Amino acid sequence: MRIVNAGLLxxxxxxxxxxxxxxxxxxxxxxxxxxxxxxxxxxxxxxxLGITALILKDWSKxxxxxxxxxxxxxxxxxxxxxxxxxGIPPAIPWFYxx
Numbered sequence: 001m002r003i004v005n006a007g008l009l010x011x012x013x014x015x016x017x018x019x020x021x022x023x024x025x026x027x028x029x030x031x032x033x034x035x036x037x038x039x040x041x042x043x044x045x046x047x048x049l050g051i052t053a054l055i056l057k058d059w060s061k062x063x064x065x066x067x068x069x070x071x072x073x074x075x076x077x078x079x080x081x082x083x084x085x086x087g088i089p090p091a092i093p094w095f096y097x098x
Contacts, residue, residue, distance in 0.1 A: 004058060007049035007066040014042045014073060032091050036081045043073035 017023050017039070027035050047070025053063045081092045 003049050003053040003056065004060065004062050004066055007046040007053070007070070008062060010042050010046040010049070011066065011069050011073075014039065014046070017042075032081075036077065036092055039073070040077050043070055043077060046070045047074065 023035055023039075026038070046066060050063055050066035050070055054067065082090050084090050
């Protein structure tokens with residue numbers, strides 16, 4: 001159960017990153033890449049922790065929540081940072097060629 005709790009803790013930090021506007025502070029001082037990579041790192045690590053708990057047969061609703069939130073936050077990263085919107089290039093130009 002400790003692996004799932006570590007993943008859940010990372011997700012709580014991820015949510016607080018938005019709610020306490022730490023994201024805005026980091027964005028103003030360090031730029032978009034620091035914010036994006038921090039969010040992606042927290043998402044992937046929590047997803048890996050959830051999958052690890054599932055492999056170790058730690059079945060619970062919390063495990064499924066950690067996995068689903070990790071997948072959704074990775075998809076959120078793709079939508080926010082990598083996809084163009086209404087002709088505006090994306091914040092991180094990885095998939096966009098002009």
